[in-house]
Amino acid sequence: MRHVISVLVENEPGVLSRVSGLFSGRGFNIESLTVAETIDPTASRMTIVTRGDDQILEQISKQLNKLINVIKVNDLTGKSFVNREMVLIKVAAEDATRAEVLRIVDIFRGKVVDVSPKSYTIEITGDEGKLEAIIDLLKPLRIIDLVRTGQVAIPRGKKDLQYVKNHDKNI
Amino acid sequence: MKLSGAKILLKCLQLEGVGKIFGYPGGAVLDIFDQLFDSPIDLILVRHEQAAVHAADGFARTTGKVGVCLVTSGPGATNTVTGIATAYMDSIPLLIFTGQVPTKLIGNDAFQEADMVGITRPCTKHNYLIKDVNSLSKCIKEAFYIARTGRPGPVLIDLPKDVMKELTSFTYPDKVELKSYQPTYQGHRGQIKKMADLLLKSKKPVIYAGGGIISSGASSQLLRLAEMLSIPVTTSLMGIGGFPGPHPLNLGMLGMHGTFRANMAITGCDLLITLGARFADRDTGKIDGFAPHSKIIHVDIDPTSISKNVQVDIPIVGDVKLVLQELINILEKEEKTGRESHSKEWLTQISEWKKTHPLAYSQKDRIKPQYVVEKIYEMTGGDAIISTEVGQNQMWASQYYLFKEPRTFLTSGGLGTMGYGFPAAIGAQVAFPDKTVIDIAGDGSIQMNIQELATAVQYNLPVKIAILNNGYLGMVRQWQELFYQKRYSHTCMDVAPDFVKLADAYGILGLRATKPDEVVPVIEEALSSPKPVIMDFVVEKEEGVYPMVPAGKPINQMLLV
Ligand SMILES: Cc1ncc(C[n+]2csc(CCOP(=O)(O)OP(=O)(O)O)c2C)c(N)n1
Numbered sequence: 001m002r003h004v005i006s007v008l009v010e011n012e013p014g015v016l017s018r019v020s021g022l023f024s025g026r027g028f029n030i031e032s033l034t035v036a037e038t039i040d041p042t043a044s045r046m047t048i049v050t051r052g053d054d055q056i057l058e059q060i061s062k063q064l065n066k067l068i069n070v071i072k073v074n075d076l077t078g079k080s081f082v083n084r085e086m087v088l089i090k091v092a093a094e095d096a097t098r099a100e101v102l103r104i105v106d107i108f109r110g111k112v113v114d115v116s117p118k119s120y121t122i123e124i125t126g127d128e129g130k131l132e133a134i135i136d137l138l139k140p141l142r143i144i145d146l147v148r149t150g151q152v153a154i155p156r157g158k159k160d161l162q163y164v165k166n167h168d169k170n171i
Numbered sequence: 172m173k174l175s176g177a178k179i180l181l182k183c184l185q186l187e188g189v190g191k192i193f194g195y196p197g198g199a200v201l202d203i204f205d206q207l208f209d210s211p212i213d214l215i216l217v218r219h220e221q222a223a224v225h226a227a228d229g230f231a232r233t234t235g236k237v238g239v240c241l242v243t244s245g246p247g248a249t250n251t252v253t254g255i256a257t258a259y260m261d262s263i264p265l266l267i268f269t270g271q272v273p274t275k276l277i278g279n280d281a282f283q284e285a286d287m288v289g290i291t292r293p294c295t296k297h298n299y300l301i302k303d304v305n306s307l308s309k310c311i312k313e314a315f316y317i318a319r320t321g322r323p324g325p326v327l328i329d330l331p332k333d334v335m336k337e338l339t340s341f342t343y344p345d346k347v348e349l350k351s352y353q354p355t356y357q358g359h360r361g362q363i364k365k366m367a368d369l370l371l372k373s374k375k376p377v378i379y380a381g382g383g384i385i386s387s388g389a390s391s392q393l394l395r396l397a398e399m400l401s402i403p404v405t406t407s408l409m410g411i412g413g414f415p416g417p418h419p420l421n422l423g424m425l426g427m428h429g430t431f432r433a434n435m436a437i438t439g440c441d442l443l444i445t446l447g448a449r450f451a452d453r454d455t456g457k458i459d460g461f462a463p464h465s466k467i468i469h470v471d472i473d474p475t476s477i478s479k480n481v482q483v484d485i486p487i488v489g490d491v492k493l494v495l496q497e498l499i500n501i502l503e504k505e506e507k508t509g510r511e512s513h514s515k516e517w518l519t520q521i522s523e524w525k526k527t528h529p530l531a532y533s534q535k536d537r538i539k540p541q542y543v544v545e546k547i548y549e550m551t552g553g554d555a556i557i558s559t560e561v562g563q564n565q566m567w568a569s570q571y572y573l574f575k576e577p578r579t580f581l582t583s584g585g586l587g588t589m590g591y592g593f594p595a596a597i598g599a600q601v602a603f604p605d606k607t608v609i610d611i612a613g614d615g616s617i618q619m620n621i622q623e624l625a626t627a628v629q630y631n632l633p634v635k636i637a638i639l640n641n642g643y644l645g646m647v648r649q650w651q652e653l654f655y656q657k658r659y660s661h662t663c664m665d666v667a668p669d670f671v672k673l674a675d676a677y678g679i680l681g682l683r684a685t686k687p688d689e690v691v692p693v694i695e696e697a698l699s700s701p702k703p704v705i706m707d708f709v710v711e712k713e714e715g716v717y718p719m720v721p722a723g724k725p726i727n728q729m730l731l732v
């Protein structure tokens with residue numbers, strides 16, 4: 001099953017490679033990983049999308065917790081959270097298709113962020129389903145290139161991301 | 172007053188109570204070595220940096236303290252990697268200081284530059300690159316703390332040369348505050364209560380004890396628990412010494428070369444109490460066949476060990492000593508200590524297994540390696556510190572030497588590092604100059620760090636080496652014999668130095684035994700010599716280690732002699 005894990009880490013050099021090295025060294029998979037500073041500049045937040053059965057996910061959380069620079073690990077799966085991803089899509093826009101591209105962008109409430117005589121670059125934010133849907137619609141019109149950010153996620157409501165203490169304490 | 176990074180480093184070591192370190196010099200650490208010149212800290216100069224780490228490891232395993240080594244950048248640093256990985260796999264607390272090129276050259280492929288933080292990331296508990304002399308003492312303090320707390324392990328600190336020259340005012344923090352690292356020591360009370368209940372209900376319990384018993388110092392609690400409820404105990408290779416070898420409740424080691432009774436007891440038990448062990452594949456064999464009829468309790472300080480290989484019924488994260496103490500308190504309070512009658516049948520069954528399938532060998536005119544180990548055990552009264560190399564020698568040492576005390580058996584369990592035993596023995600002898608320290612070696616392994624003979628001589632360390640010389644990379648040969656139709660591809664080592672002459676070349680004593688009746692006199696002479704000694708026991712070439720569970724088989728399917 002697919003899991004979205006939010007990891008609070010110390011904002012120090014080398015932490016990203018400790019985390020990615022853990023995943024590669026233990027054969028865990030990473031579908032996407034994003035990282036940036038939090039409101040506290042000494043900490044960074046990683047959002048990792050991964051896949052595995054319950055036992056693997058338990059190991060992933062525990063192994064992450066074991067890294068000295070990891071402050072908190074929070075597997076959001078099964079909890080109520082909001083997640084978003086952004087994609088920049090460069091799509092061919094010839095005379096015949098320019099209007100069609102714009103219509104689709106409009107329906108998805110996207111933005112055109114760059115224009116050239118033969119292409120549009122558009123920006124779309126949403127959950128995964130939305131991004132997949134627009135990509136599918138634009139494919140027949142010829143996507144020249146696309147870049148995705150990977151997901152970021154945050155719990156719904158008042159809870160912050162730190163509410164799960166080292167959850168593995170005494171299991 | 173301001174001090175240089177090099178001075179601060181040595182000050183920190185002194186404040187941590189470090190008196191002996193192991194190392195090797197080079198350009199990047201000249202400033203530190205200059206300070207060592209008139210420092211009260213003694214550096215044992217090894218002949219290869221790998222040995223510095225193994226020696227620090229042997230020091231750590233025998234004393235329970237953090238072992239420390241210091242090497243130069245680049246090749247000096249990369250030479251330590253095998254030692255670090257060895258310590259990491261066996262959870263041994265070490266602090267490895269490596270030199271590094273000056274900070275402004277880092278990343279430039281400078282002379283003798285190696286990215287040690289990158290290289291050792293997967294085989295250290297944590298590591299640091301010190302870029303600012305002002306963070307040096309704090310990082311050293313943290314490193315010691317991380318190395319010895321929780322599940323212990325090696326920590327590496329990379330020291331750029333310019334940082335060792337820089338000056339700053341020195342303060343040593345008296346506390347470590349790591350918001351992201353707080354090991355759990357106290358086990359969950361409710362879980363421990365459940366554990367007590369299961370213990371009292373079970374009819375066929377077995378304790379499976381690992382290296383955690385030794386690192387947490389839990390052997391007296393283990394003994395108390397086992398005796399209180401008459402529970403038989405099997406140990407992993409790493410757990411050897413954690414429960415007295417000659418004790419009637421000791422089943423010996425389990426797993427691939429475990430005793431018949433230990434493996435049968437695991438297979439037949441109704442409750443497995445796993446204490447500071449990690450269900451390593453060498454212990455469990457095929458997982459589905461491991462303790463198939465049993466509820467499993469697992470106590471470990473490392474949450475990642477729990478549910479990694481085996482799903483358990485009662486997981487308890489905590490320090491095994493504290494958990495056992497709490498368990499004993501509960502059992503004592505409830506006065507449920509006399510449970511002998513329940514396990515009588517079980518114990519009878521186990522002694523039956525011991526009678527029908529004891530560890531055994533037979534010796535005629537050629538020396539059997541098992542006999543050598545047995546004699547070493549008898550003649551040292553089980554009071555020596557024994558290290559081993561890797562291979563058959565290691566397994567025979569663990570089968571035939573009965574260890575009475577924790578911290579007297581040094582072996583590379585997790586990584587299986589040939590060349591570990593001799594330098595580890597040197598480290599142990601540095602820690603305990605008056606104890607008998609013996610490396611039970613193979614003819615192949617000993618050649619991997621044989622250069623350390625010079626270290627032993629230089630520091631008057633009377634380490635004894637007992638080579639079980641079968642002329643083969645015996646353990647690999649045994650697999651070829653059993654699983655590769657005796658095609659002995661590249662395992663015959665009939666070209667080796669004359670070990671007696673080699674001893675002579677180093678100015679130490681060399682002795683050889685080729686017949687069974689020469690074994691005892693050789694050991695006798697070696698034990699009475701104040702010098703390092705090499706004993707070359709020319710043993711049966713194609714002897715095998717048995718029982719043996721073929722890889723991938725359940726542990727009750729043993730090949731017997
Ligand atoms: C550094 C290293 N290289 C290779 C191996 C694989 N290996 C395991 S046991 C063994 C043979 C060891 O031979 P020897 O030291 O003579 O011991 P014996 O088994 O004959 O007692 C080898 C090559 C290893 N464990 N470590």
Ligand SMILES: [Mg+2]
Pocket residue numbers: 613614615639640641642643644645
């Ligand atoms: Mg050999």
